[in-house]
Amino acid sequence: MENPPWDAHELTVGQVAARSGVAVSALHFYEKKGLIGSRRTVGNQRRYARDVLRRVAFIRVSQRVGIPLNDIRDALAELPEERTPTPRDWARLSSAWRGELDVRIEQLQRLRNDLIGCIGCGCLSLHHCRLANPADRLGALGPGPRRLLTDPPPAS
Structure with a gap:
């Protein structure tokens, strides 16, 4: 053209x-x-x-x-x-x-750092997730990957 x-x-x-x-x-x-x-x-x-x-x-x-x-x-x-x-x-x-972009950057950095051991505690079926989400505390916040949407869970 x-x-x-x-x-x-x-x-x-x-x-x-x-x-x-x-x-x-x-x-x-x-x-x-x-x-x-x-x-x-x-x-x-x-x-x-x-x-x-x-x-x-x-x-x-x-x-x-x-x-x-x-x-x-x-x-x-x-x-x-x-x-x-x-x-x-x-x-x-x-x-x-x-x-908003700063929050998104922080979420992406958290995802990058946790990617090998956890997919945001949304699956709740991997045995390893019990380390990041003992007793399924994040399940009370609703379905889906909670760690990427909210602050990280408190340390055990």
Whole structure:
């Protein structure tokens, strides 16, 4: 696909897909979820403002670090329409997620460190789990792998 001129104000869905590296179907999905927007031509074809490229990049990076789509949509709603976000805009958005990412990093480090001996005390059938979860204390907190969702169990 031919690149749009550098001064083009609107891009076709194919141009956005080619430039962003995101499939057309993903762009349609993002639009359906309210993450990006387009206008329709008289012929009912989508046209995107150039700032959508930055928004798509933000969506992809945010998804890669595990931010839920609803949170991404809420963050993007805070950005001004039809203006390329500034570094200050991105700093404000990313700072809101810093605490959540720190918790996620801690959980991943705990998973990495415990991976050989335990899968988060969700199986409750491995004999080794009795070392990390004696008398199935974590079972009272509900089903599933509890050690990765909450603080580690107290030492025995």
